[in-house]
Amino acid sequence: MYEKGRDLAAAFVRKQVSRRELIQRASQLGLGVAATSFFVNQAMTQAMAADFDWQKFKGTNLKLLLNKHPYADAMIADLDNFKSMTGMNVTYDIFPEDVYFDKVTAALSSGSSEYDAFMTGAYMTWTYGPAGWIEDLNEYIQDAGRTNPNYNWDDVLPGLRASTAWNGVPGGELGSADAKQWCIPWGYELNNISYNQKMFEKAGVKPPKNLPEMVETSAKLTKDLGGPYGIGVRGSRSWASIHPGFLSGYSNYGQRDFTVTDGKLKAAMNTKESKAYHELWVKMIQDSGPKNWSTYTWYQVGTDLGAGASAMIFDADILGYFMNGGDNKEKGNIGYAPFAANPSASAPTPNVWIWSLALSSYSNQKDAAWYFMQWASSVEHDLFGARKMDFVNPVRASVWKDEEFRGRIDKSYPGYLEQHDTSAPGAKIYFTAQPLFFDLTTQWAETLQKMVAKEVPVDEGLDQLAASVDKQLKDAGLGG
Amino acid sequence: MALTDSVRSGMTTATPHAQTATRRPGRHRLTRRALPYLLSLPALLVCIGILIPFFTAVYYSMMRFRLNLPMMKGFIWFDNYISFLSDAAFWNTMSISLLYAFVTVTGELILGLGIALLLVRPTRINNAVSIMLLLPLMTAPALAALMWKLMTNPNFGILSYLVGLLGFTDFRWASDPSTALLTVVLVDVWVYTPFIMILLLAGLRSLPKQPFEAAALDGVPRSFVFFRITLPMLMPYIITASLFRLLDSIQQFDIVYSMTQGGPGDTLMVFQVQSYLEFFQYTNVGRSAALLIVLWAITYALSNLFIKHWLKLRERAHGPA
Numbered sequence: 001m002y003e004k005g006r007d008l009a010a011a012f013v014r015k016q017v018s019r020r021e022l023i024q025r026a027s028q029l030g031l032g033v034a035a036t037s038f039f040v041n042q043a044m045t046q047a048m049a050a051d052f053d054w055q056k057f058k059g060t061n062l063k064l065l066l067n068k069h070p071y072a073d074a075m076i077a078d079l080d081n082f083k084s085m086t087g088m089n090v091t092y093d094i095f096p097e098d099v100y101f102d103k104v105t106a107a108l109s110s111g112s113s114e115y116d117a118f119m120t121g122a123y124m125t126w127t128y129g130p131a132g133w134i135e136d137l138n139e140y141i142q143d144a145g146r147t148n149p150n151y152n153w154d155d156v157l158p159g160l161r162a163s164t165a166w167n168g169v170p171g172g173e174l175g176s177a178d179a180k181q182w183c184i185p186w187g188y189e190l191n192n193i194s195y196n197q198k199m200f201e202k203a204g205v206k207p208p209k210n211l212p213e214m215v216e217t218s219a220k221l222t223k224d225l226g227g228p229y230g231i232g233v234r235g236s237r238s239w240a241s242i243h244p245g246f247l248s249g250y251s252n253y254g255q256r257d258f259t260v261t262d263g264k265l266k267a268a269m270n271t272k273e274s275k276a277y278h279e280l281w282v283k284m285i286q287d288s289g290p291k292n293w294s295t296y297t298w299y300q301v302g303t304d305l306g307a308g309a310s311a312m313i314f315d316a317d318i319l320g321y322f323m324n325g326g327d328n329k330e331k332g333n334i335g336y337a338p339f340a341a342n343p344s345a346s347a348p349t350p351n352v353w354i355w356s357l358a359l360s361s362y363s364n365q366k367d368a369a370w371y372f373m374q375w376a377s378s379v380e381h382d383l384f385g386a387r388k389m390d391f392v393n394p395v396r397a398s399v400w401k402d403e404e405f406r407g408r409i410d411k412s413y414p415g416y417l418e419q420h421d422t423s424a425p426g427a428k429i430y431f432t433a434q435p436l437f438f439d440l441t442t443q444w445a446e447t448l449q450k451m452v453a454k455e456v457p458v459d460e461g462l463d464q465l466a467a468s469v470d471k472q473l474k475d476a477g478l479g480g
Numbered sequence: 481m482a483l484t485d486s487v488r489s490g491m492t493t494a495t496p497h498a499q500t501a502t503r504r505p506g507r508h509r510l511t512r513r514a515l516p517y518l519l520s521l522p523a524l525l526v527c528i529g530i531l532i533p534f535f536t537a538v539y540y541s542m543m544r545f546r547l548n549l550p551m552m553k554g555f556i557w558f559d560n561y562i563s564f565l566s567d568a569a570f571w572n573t574m575s576i577s578l579l580y581a582f583v584t585v586t587g588e589l590i591l592g593l594g595i596a597l598l599l600v601r602p603t604r605i606n607n608a609v610s611i612m613l614l615l616p617l618m619t620a621p622a623l624a625a626l627m628w629k630l631m632t633n634p635n636f637g638i639l640s641y642l643v644g645l646l647g648f649t650d651f652r653w654a655s656d657p658s659t660a661l662l663t664v665v666l667v668d669v670w671v672y673t674p675f676i677m678i679l680l681l682a683g684l685r686s687l688p689k690q691p692f693e694a695a696a697l698d699g700v701p702r703s704f705v706f707f708r709i710t711l712p713m714l715m716p717y718i719i720t721a722s723l724f725r726l727l728d729s730i731q732q733f734d735i736v737y738s739m740t741q742g743g744p745g746d747t748l749m750v751f752q753v754q755s756y757l758e759f760f761q762y763t764n765v766g767r768s769a770a771l772l773i774v775l776w777a778i779t780y781a782l783s784n785l786f787i788k789h790w791l792k793l794r795e796r797a798h799g800p801a
Contacts, residue, residue: 292655
C-alpha cells in the first residue's frame with residue numbers, strides 16, 4: 001500500500017492523474033487525507049530535487065531565528081522534507097512578536113553568526129540593509145549555480161517583489177532597477193474590512209465602500225448594537241498603528257508621507273487633503289472606536305472581532321481570517337470586503353505587511369542558508385502551506401490560482417478571495433523608504449493619539465508633526 | 481586520643497613549612513605583601529566588569545551613532561547632551577520621570593507606613609497578613625501591568641465595572657492622557673507598597689520599648705508619640721526604603737511599557753522607555769546612551785542626597801563615627 005500510495009502521489013505531481021482521480025484511488029487504497037497529503041508532499045519534494053543538486057551542502061547545520069506565527073508553523077511542519085532532500089540539519093529559535101525584533105536587532109547589531117537566516121518585515125530591512133547586516137539576494141536569485149531552475153522568482157507577486165527591494169537611497173523608489181533585494185517575501189497581509197455578518201444583519205447595514213460611509217456605518221453599529229463598538233483599528237503608540245488601515249486609506253486618497261525633491265525629503269502629512277483625511281479618521285475613532293483605543297495593537301483589534309466586542313475591523317485581512325476559526329466566539333460569522341477609502345478611487349490600494357526571509361551577512365554558510373530560503377519560499381512549500389496549513393496570504397501567483405487552495409478558502413471564508421483578488425493589484429508598500437522610518441512613523445502615531453484625545457486639534461497637530469519631522473530629517477542629513 | 485594524634489600529625493606536617501619559611505624569608509615577605517592585593521582581586525575584576533559597559537555608554541553618548549546610518553558615525557563630544565537642552569521631548573521625559581518617581585514613592589511610603597503600623601504587634605494574624613501582603617511583590621511587574629490592563633479594560637475589566645458603579649461610566653484609565661499617570665502609579669503602588677511595608681515593619685518592631693513605655697506612663701497623646709518619637713526613630717528605615725524605591729521608580733520601564741508604551745501621546749514617556757525605543761526601534765545608539773547617562777547622573781545625585789541625610793541622622797542618633 002505504501003509503494004502504491006507513493007506511486008499515485010508521484011503520478012499526481014507529474015499531472016498524469018487528476019485531483020478527483022487521486023482522491024478516488026487513495027480512498028480505494030485505504031489512505032486517509034493525512035497520508036495522501038504526506039505522499040503528495042513527499043513526491044513534490046522529490047520532483048523539486050530532480051533538476052538541482054540539493055545535496056551540495058549535506059551535513060551542514062543551519063540555525064534560524066523565527067517569529068511565532070502560522071507561517072513558521074507551516075514551515076516547521078514541512079521541515080523534514082527539506083532535511084531529507086538536502087541532508088542538512090536545521091535548528092531554530094522561535095520568539096513571540098513582542099520581543100522578536102529586539103532579539104533580531106540584538107543578534108545582528110552584535111555581529112553574531114549564530115543565525116544564518118531569519119524572519120523579518122520589509123520595513124525592518126530599511127534598517128538592516130544600510131547597516132550592512134543582511135545580504136542583497138539578487139546575487140543569489142540570479143546565480144544559476146546557486147538557485148534551483150524551477151524556483152520561478154517571477155511567480156512572486158510583483159508588488160511584493162518590489163516592496164522588498166530598495167536601493168538604499170533615502171526616498172528611493174521601491175523595486176527600482178538598482179534596488180537590492182533585501183529579503184524574500186514569504187507570506188503577506190493586505191488591509192481590508194473584516195466584519196461580523198450577524199451584527200451587520202441585525203443593524204441592517206452593508207459593508208461600507210469608502211471612508212465617509214465607514215464613519216457613518218460604524219456610528220450606526222455602535223448605536224444600534226448596544227454593546228459592541230463599530231470599528232476596530234490599531235491605536236498604540238507605535239509605527240505599527242500607522243501601517244495597516246490608516247495608511248491604506250491615506251494612500252487611497254493619493255496622499256504621501258514625504259515628498260522627495262533633489263534627493264531631499266520633506267514631510268507631506270500636513271497637506272489640505274491629508275488634514276481632511278485625518279479629521280475623518282479621528283472622528284471615526286472618537287465616535288465608534290474602542291474606549292481604550294490608544295492601547296490597541298493588532299492583537300486587541302483581532303481578538304475583539306473574534307470575541308464579538310467589535311462589529312468590524314479595518315486591518316490585516318489575515319486577522320479576519322484567523323478570527324473566523326479556532327475557538328473564537330464569532331467563528332463562522334466573519335465576512336470580508338474590499339475597501340477603497342476615497343469615494344472617487346477606482347480600486348483599493350492597501351498598504352501591505354510582508355513577512356519575509358532575510359540572509360544574515362554574519363552567517364558563515366550563506367550558500368547553504370540560501371538553499372533553505374529558496375526551499376521555504378518555493379512553489380511547493382507555498383502550496384503545501386496554503387492547502388494544508390494556515391499559510392495565508394501566499395505570495396505566489398500560481399498558488400492563488402490553485403483550485404484546492406481556492407476551494408478551501410471559498411468554502412470556509414466567504415468573500416475572502418474576492419477581497420484579495422480585487423485588492424491585490426494595488427497592494428504594495430506605500431511608505432517612502434528611508435532610514436528614520438520607525439522614529440518618524442511612531443511620532444505620527446503619537447500625534448494621532450493626541451488628536452483622538454483632543455489634546456491638539458488635527459490641523460495644528462499635523463503642522464507640528466510636519467515641522468518636527470522636517471527638523472529630524474535635516475539633522476540626519478536627509479532633509480532640505 | 482584521635483584529636484591528640486591529628487594535632488600531633490599537624491604539627492609534624494607544619495614543621496617543614498616553617499623550616500622552608502625560615503630558609504626563604506624573601507619569598508614569604510613577598511607573599512605577605514601580595515596577599516591583600518590577591519584578596520581584593522575578585523572585587524577589582526567585578527569593578528572592571530561594571531565600569532567597562534559604563535564607560536562604553538559614556539563613549540557612545542558622545543557619538544553621532546545610528547546603526548542604520550553608518551556613514552554619519554562620528555565623535556561629537558557633548559552635542560547629544562546640548563541638543564537635549566532645546567528638546568521639548570527631553571524635558572517632558574525629565575518631568576514625567578521625576579513626577580512618576582515622586583508620586584509613587586510618596587504613595588507607597590504613606591500606605592506602607594500605615595500598614596506597618598497596623599501590623600506592628602507580632603500576633604499570629606498580623607504575621608500571616610504581613611506574609612499575604614507580600615504576594616504582589618512576588619509578581620513580575622510586567623505581569624502585574626498586564627493583569628491591571630485586563631482589570632481596567634473598559635469592556636470587561638472588573639475595575640472599570642466598579643468605577644462604573646460609582647458613576648464613572650466612561651473612565652478610560654491608561655488610554656486617557658488625564659488618567660494615564662494615575663493608572664500606572666496605581667500598579668506601581670500595588671506591586672511595591674509591600675516592599676516599604678516589610679522594611680518599616682521590621683524597623684518598627686526593632687525600636688527600643690523604653691521611650692514608648694515612658695510616654696505611656698506620662699499619658700502623652702498618641703499623635704505626639706507618633707510624630708515626636710516613632711517617626712524620628714524610624715527615619716533611617718524610611719530613608720533607606722525611600723532610597724531603594726526612588727532609584728527603582730525613576731528607572732521605571734516594565735509597568736509603563738507594558739501598559740502604554742509611553743503613551744497616550746507622550747504622556748508617560750519616562751527615561752527608560754524613551755531610551756529603549758531609541759535603541760531597539762530607532763537604532764539611535766548615541767541618543768539612547770546619552771539619555772541613560774543623564775538618568776545615571778540624576779540617580780547618582782539623588783542617592784548622594786539621601787545617603788548624606790541618612791548619615792546626618794545616624795550621627796545625630798549615635799554621635800560622630
